[in-house]
Amino acid sequence: MDVSDLLIETYDRLPDLVRGAVHGLDPDQLRQAPRRGANPVGWLVWHLTRVQDGHLAELLDAEQIWVTGDWAGRFGLARAEPGDTGYGHTPEQVAAVRPESAQVLLDYYDAVHTRTRRFLAGLQADDLDRVVDTSWDPPVTLGVRLVSVIEDDLQHAGQAAYVRGLIKTG
Numbered sequence: 001m002d003v004s005d006l007l008i009e010t011y012d013r014l015p016d017l018v019r020g021a022v023h024g025l026d027p028d029q030l031r032q033a034p035r036r037g038a039n040p041v042g043w044l045v046w047h048l049t050r051v052q053d054g055h056l057a058e059l060l061d062a063e064q065i066w067v068t069g070d071w072a073g074r075f076g077l078a079r080a081e082p083g084d085t086g087y088g089h090t091p092e093q094v095a096a097v098r099p100e101s102a103q104v105l106l107d108y109y110d111a112v113h114t115r116t117r118r119f120l121a122g123l124q125a126d127d128l129d130r131v132v133d134t135s136w137d138p139p140v141t142l143g144v145r146l147v148s149v150i151e152d153d154l155q156h157a158g159q160a161a162y163v164r165g166l167i168k169t170g
Helices: 003-011 015-023 040-062 091-096 102-121 124-128 142-166
Strands: 131-133
Touching: 003 102, 003 124, 003 142, 015 040, 015 102, 015 142, 040 091, 040 102, 040 142, 131 142
Parallel strands: none
Antiparallel strands: none
16 A cells, blocks of 8 residues: 555545534534533534645645635634644634534535645655655644644544434434
């Protein structure tokens, strides 16, 4: 298996996890936090998608998908701030992320995943050694960045699945 196939296999595990977390939930359920200060399913899926979108856009030297349409409005936000991925959100900021539906979460995630998959398909093993962030010591390589993104996304997908299990459905 080459590096591209390995990374695609890894990232291709996320769509089913995302779908499973949001499937059948209405907007109120997507926004339902297990307790004050905890993150609801909708915010967790929005956040994991924002993280992937932000990092991939940076790697591609391109605009984030988030800022290319009315995504912010569909999430109840006044504007699409490229730097707002949810890191450090206060409970009030978490509550302000109000996805209009499970479908909008899936649409945004699918658009980001499609872009990620295209990027991964073109990678060669040597590409993973390219330094993409010199603000850390040691500097971050492409390989480390891609592992960091998938690790973060998988954690949040698991959290979303757990929170979904706390929500009364049907």
